[in-house]
Amino acid sequence: MPSAVPPVPSVLDLAPVVPVVVVEDAADAAPLARALVAGGLPAIEVTLRTPAALDAIRAIAGEVPDAVVGAGTVIAPEQAGEAVAAGARFLVSPGWTDVLLAAMRASGVPFLPGVSTTSEVVALLERGVREMKFFPAQAAGGTAYLKSLAGPLPQARFCPTGGIGPDSAPDYLALPNVGCVGGSWMLPADAVAAGDWDRVERLAREAAGLSAGARSR
Numbered sequence: 001m002p003s004a005v006p007p008v009p010s011v012l013d014l015a016p017v018v019p020v021v022v023v024e025d026a027a028d029a030a031p032l033a034r035a036l037v038a039g040g041l042p043a044i045e046v047t048l049r050t051p052a053a054l055d056a057i058r059a060i061a062g063e064v065p066d067a068v069v070g071a072g073t074v075i076a077p078e079q080a081g082e083a084v085a086a087g088a089r090f091l092v093s094p095g096w097t098d099v100l101l102a103a104m105r106a107s108g109v110p111f112l113p114g115v116s117t118t119s120e121v122v123a124l125l126e127r128g129v130r131e132m133k134f135f136p137a138q139a140a141g142g143t144a145y146l147k148s149l150a151g152p153l154p155q156a157r158f159c160p161t162g163g164i165g166p167d168s169a170p171d172y173l174a175l176p177n178v179g180c181v182g183g184s185w186m187l188p189a190d191a192v193a194a195g196d197w198d199r200v201e202r203l204a205r206e207a208a209g210l211s212a213g214a215r216s217r
């Protein structure tokens with residue numbers, strides 16, 4: 001575990017694009033994270049979908065000081081503490097329950113519970129949570145849905161994730177209630193499998209550039 005890493009104030013304000021990573025081999029984690037950081041994407045969500053995920057978080061936290069590593073796919077309460085113990089500095093879930101929310105709150109790091117409906121947004125606002133993941137973004141209504149939410153619920157801010165690519169990311173980032181977008185498009189499975197970190201870095205740089213363009217519109 002790294003010592004004295006600064007706390008993360010808000011997940012949505014870390015970086016406009018958050019790569020969502022599925023790590024099969026923990027040995028890939030540090031080089032992959034270095035490529036993302038070098039390309040301009042320091043906030044990295046490692047999904048807890050594989051047995052290697054906690055070791056991957058540990059490796060990035062320990063070996064890539066410029067990365068801000070978080071855990072994604074947090075779906076069971078015990079995973080919140082396990083992820084933070086491994087070095088995760090933020091937590092993301094694809095959906096939420098009150099039990100999961102309590103565990104994420106207790107973890108002491110910022111978190112994004114996942115929502116896909118208006119009622120869930122209202123329920124989270126009722127519980128004092130204003131920052132959320134919108135998942136699965138494209139399938140659940142995309143930019144049109146988020147635009148519609150901004151009228152009645154302007155206090156809710158989102159990190160849309162799921163089905164977003166370089167073509168759609170700028171449209172999401174231009175919305176007032178979007179803080180960042182998540183996605184895996186800069187991590188093609190074949191590039192990761194081949195250890196082609198130059199390609200990952202190139203795609204990360206393009207993703208970082210996209211977001212700059214969207215913000216200045």
Ligand SMILES: O=C(O)C(=O)C[C@H](O)[C@H](O)COP(=O)(O)O
Pocket residue numbers: 020047049072073074092093094135161162163164182183184185
């Ligand atoms: O595992 C999770 O917790 C998820 O929420 C799923 C991820 O967010 C998506 O797999 C990333 O989206 P893609 O860019 O469409 O690959």
